[in-house]
Amino acid sequence: MNTVAQLINGQFVTSTSSQFIMVQDPATNEDISQIPVSTTHDMEEAIQSAQKAFTSWKKVPVSERARVMLRYQHLLKQHHDEIAIILSKETGKTFEDAKGDVWRGIEVVEQAANVASLMMGETVENVARNIDSYSMVQPLGVCLGITPFNFPAMIPLWMFPMAIACGNTFVLKPSEQDPNTPMKLAELFMQAGAPDGVLNIVHGGKEQVNFLLSHDAIKAVSFVGSVLVGQHIYKTATQNMKRAQCFAGAKNHLVVMPDANKKQVINNLVGASVGAAGQRCMAISVAVFVGNSKEWIDQLAEKIGEVKPGLWDDPKAGFGPLISAQAKARVLALIESGKQAGATCLVDGSQFSLAQYEQGNWIGPTVFTNVSTDMEIYQQEIFGPVLCCIQVDTLAQAIKLINENPFGNGTSIFTASGAAARTFQSEVQVGQIGINIPIPVALPFFSFTGWKNSFYGDLHAYGKQGARFYTETKTITARWFDDESAVVPNMSINLR
Numbered sequence: 001m002n003t004v005a006q007l008i009n010g011q012f013v014t015s016t017s018s019q020f021i022m023v024q025d026p027a028t029n030e031d032i033s034q035i036p037v038s039t040t041h042d043m044e045e046a047i048q049s050a051q052k053a054f055t056s057w058k059k060v061p062v063s064e065r066a067r068v069m070l071r072y073q074h075l076l077k078q079h080h081d082e083i084a085i086i087l088s089k090e091t092g093k094t095f096e097d098a099k100g101d102v103w104r105g106i107e108v109v110e111q112a113a114n115v116a117s118l119m120m121g122e123t124v125e126n127v128a129r130n131i132d133s134y135s136m137v138q139p140l141g142v143c144l145g146i147t148p149f150n151f152p153a154m155i156p157l158w159m160f161p162m163a164i165a166c167g168n169t170f171v172l173k174p175s176e177q178d179p180n181t182p183m184k185l186a187e188l189f190m191q192a193g194a195p196d197g198v199l200n201i202v203h204g205g206k207e208q209v210n211f212l213l214s215h216d217a218i219k220a221v222s223f224v225g226s227v228l229v230g231q232h233i234y235k236t237a238t239q240n241m242k243r244a245q246c247f248a249g250a251k252n253h254l255v256v257m258p259d260a261n262k263k264q265v266i267n268n269l270v271g272a273s274v275g276a277a278g279q280r281c282m283a284i285s286v287a288v289f290v291g292n293s294k295e296w297i298d299q300l301a302e303k304i305g306e307v308k309p310g311l312w313d314d315p316k317a318g319f320g321p322l323i324s325a326q327a328k329a330r331v332l333a334l335i336e337s338g339k340q341a342g343a344t345c346l347v348d349g350s351q352f353s354l355a356q357y358e359q360g361n362w363i364g365p366t367v368f369t370n371v372s373t374d375m376e377i378y379q380q381e382i383f384g385p386v387l388c389c390i391q392v393d394t395l396a397q398a399i400k401l402i403n404e405n406p407f408g409n410g411t412s413i414f415t416a417s418g419a420a421a422r423t424f425q426s427e428v429q430v431g432q433i434g435i436n437i438p439i440p441v442a443l444p445f446f447s448f449t450g451w452k453n454s455f456y457g458d459l460h461a462y463g464k465q466g467a468r469f470y471t472e473t474k475t476i477t478a479r480w481f482d483d484e485s486a487v488v489p490n491m492s493i494n495l496r
């Protein structure tokens, strides 16, 4: 069993901490690693090294910073499968899913290599006689990232490459449940030529996060995780006068119109709902059947019921175990609450267990129908392989249902009608919309734009908004005297 290192000032160092958190293989619940709970001394050192590195890194020409990202994306591609294996082993994700996790992160690094165009200011000549105004975009200082377990490659890569490409330095506190993946990402980042102290990693949970959030040197906080923690982090960071972007939980609906292609609807819904064991912030957890499309629910349930959970390296496995015994217990309790509340359980995965791996956190695919909005299975983010089906009569009712839901990460419509799709995209109060696409995650030249309780802040992750989040704009108004205008009697007249 390995003890996970910290990254401080360019060195992978052990902590003097006497407290450790065990990292378990979700398929067996056996310990595979331990992480130190970073001490205050460790965290001070990490922040100081980031502060020191900032003084020189911010002066490194933007094209040189971009070149570090180009080398980094090359190394990530070279080590793509190796990272995916580390990721699969500590999350239980299938190899295919793990590769997707790594790939979506690499795409953000490619975008970070394009940083110069994102850091361009604006210029207006002659804002007044002989006076020009222009703006420049500058980094903030030390930025902090706090990441969840469910995308241990992609989400750290949403944060530190863009922040660092913009000229900042970074302290990352990854999820305590799968820290080996971000450590591998960090190892490759150092190999790509990142100077010492530009990226630092410390470990732990609530106490460590609270210490970092209250530190004066931290200028901006990026968080991805659950709703209550996101609210706490947004409030604490902003109370401590830091800018913050906090991506939180979700409840994503897919609307099925009766004119949609049945086969496409069913095929897409299977992967979007139970893929990755439903542990995706963009997973479809509610299917809203409009009108006669409700007749497809039984066929959909049958198809979802055929999906078999399995080990990460089993090519036939549809998805893996849940991340922890605690997560499994939570999802089982929610399945039970759905039954008690009167929803019809068409496929029940609560008894599923994988032969010879009975200690793992297995739950089979589960489908409920006749779900109503007052049920806990509708109101809570389940974060398990569970799909809830709801029936409505019209598109307007489907839109109303989605708009009344407190979350707004993603939603989708399957239809053959351009008019229905257009009404949907215009009226639905959700940040990312799919039209005949089940999981509409924006590519890195756009931004990841969750709304409502799925996001606290204003500037979203990656793309132009990511660059704006990690930078400050400085506006300069300049006048240069030539010989003839050297004496200006009254400046206020000139400026009027």
Ligand code: NAD
Pocket (backbone or CB within 6 Å): 146, 147, 148, 149, 150, 151, 173, 174, 175, 176, 204, 205, 206, 207, 209, 210, 224, 225, 226, 227, 229, 230, 232, 247, 248, 249, 250, 280, 281, 381, 383, 409, 448, 450, 454
């Ligand atoms: P989590 O909130 O439990 O943990 C996220 C991070 O916060 C971890 O690093 C953890 O150590 C830290 N943390 C936990 N409790 C804390 C506390 N009380 N105070 C301070 N820090 C604390 O989330 P998770 O279970 O790791 O991830 C799953 C959640 O993340 C789901 O709700 C999912 O929807 C959400 N998520 C959202 C997005 C998005 O873009 N909106 C993307 C991925 C995941």
